Amino acid sequence: MEKYCDSCQKMVVTRILNTNETYEIFGEKIDVDAKVRTCLECGEQLYDEELDNATLVNAYNIYRQRHKLLMAEEIRQIREQYGLSQRGFSKLLNWGDKTIHRYENGSLQDKAHNSLLIFLRDPQNMREYLSNNETGLDAVQKEKLEKKLDDLEPEIERNNNDRFISSYFLKKPSIQNGYKVFDFEKFYAAVLFFANTCDGLLKVKLLKLLNYSDMIFYKENGVSITGAQYVHLPYGPVPQHYDVLFGILEALKIIHVDIKIDNGYEKHQIIPDCNDYESILSADEISVLQRVYKKFENFGSKEIYQYAHKEIGYMETRQGEIISYEYAKNIEL
Ligand SMILES: [Zn+2]
Incomplete structure (x- = not known):
């Protein structure tokens, strides 16, 4: 040239x-x-x-x-998730008309602007911002954004659940969680696998099937499936906070628990409300779940209880203690 x-x-x-x-x-x-x-x-x-x-x-x-600032592309994504134009987004934030346009084209953003954008990436925060701030949006634009936020509601719900769930669990992979941060999606997929595969599955049995699945998968792959930690309770090893988790599973209409009285005993039966688990689990994970299912197919709650009590990890821990994945090496299936 x-x-x-x-x-x-x-x-x-x-x-x-x-x-x-x-x-x-x-x-x-x-x-x-x-x-x-x-x-x-x-x-x-x-x-x-x-x-x-x-x-x-x-x-x-x-x-x-x-400096961990948002990339131009990320700023564009935040804006687009709310269906706003560049000018509309600038008005919402009470910034100069061209500000967002400049940022999306590569100009370096102001640090305070960056913080606000990160905050508003979460739709729930956007809703809060919208109700607490006077913005430059006109009534039509505001209504449109509110409608968009309604559409994003399921996502807000999911984020809330994720935040709620993660507040209960270890934030870092360790031997306690099988070197995996708790993965609620994998957990509910594993629950759904057993609930859909086993007839008349009782909760006490399910808790142990989950334990065996995570431990065996860890033994063979060096990582657990769900990232659950297992606690030593009198009736066997159970996923930590399983009561909270089952409450969420019921609220999300993934399963429900049917309580029946049998000979004076309460039986908690797990009924699946959907069967959408195959896309969530890998082929290797499903294969381990199937092996665990086969092994205990004909075990009643009492038999699996007696079986699980003989595991070294259970015998060497006391009530309330976490059973480390360290013990997975002792489990044979
Ligand atoms: Zn020259």
């Missing part, structure tokens, strides 16, 4: 060279790969709006990563 070279003072043939440049962004030096247009006759670097802008955007992106 021919361009005017100031040094040669004429139109010259140019080419693009790869080089490294250092930009200074808010007083911080950022090294960045750059493409620059150079004069083939004198070697001088020539101004090229497109190339130079791309380099600046790259430098900004490095700065963003370093």
Whole structure:
């Protein structure tokens, strides 16, 4: 491409060279790969709006990563999830009309703006923001956004559940959870597998089937399926907080528990309300669940209870203690 070279003072043939440049962004030096247009006759670097802008955007992106700022694409996603135009989003936030447009095109965002955007990524926070702030939106725009938030309600619900559930569990993988942070989706898929596979499945039996599945999968793969921790209780090892988890499963209409009185004893039978588990579990996970199911197919609650009580992990822990996945190596199936 021919361009005017100031040094040669004429139109010259140019080419693009790869080089490294250092930009200074808010007083911080950022090294960045750059493409620059150079004069083939004198070697001088020539101004090229497109190339130079791309380099600046790259430098900004490095700065963003370093300071955990949202990428331009993420800002666009946040806006689009609410069905807002760039101008509409700016109005909502009481920012200058062009602000969002500039950010989405690579301009570096203000840090306070960045924090607000991260906060508003969560639809529940957006609802809160909308009801507590006077925004530049007109009535029609506001109504449209509220409608959008209604549509996002199931997602808000799910986020709430996730937050609620994760508040109960270890935040980090360790030997206690089979090197996996509790995964509620896997947990309910495993519950659904057994509830759909076993006729008349009782809760006491299910709790032990879950324990065997996680332990065996851990023994063979070095990681558990659900990330549940198992607690030593008088009637065997059970997933920690299983009562809370079953409450959520019922509320989400994934299963329900049918209570029957049999010979003066309460029997809690697990009834599946859907069978949507196959897409959630891997083939390896399903194969372990099937083996566990087969092994205990004809075991009543009492027999599986007696069987589970002889496991070393159970015998060597006391009531209320977590049974480490360390003991998985002793389990044979
Ligand atoms: Zn030149």
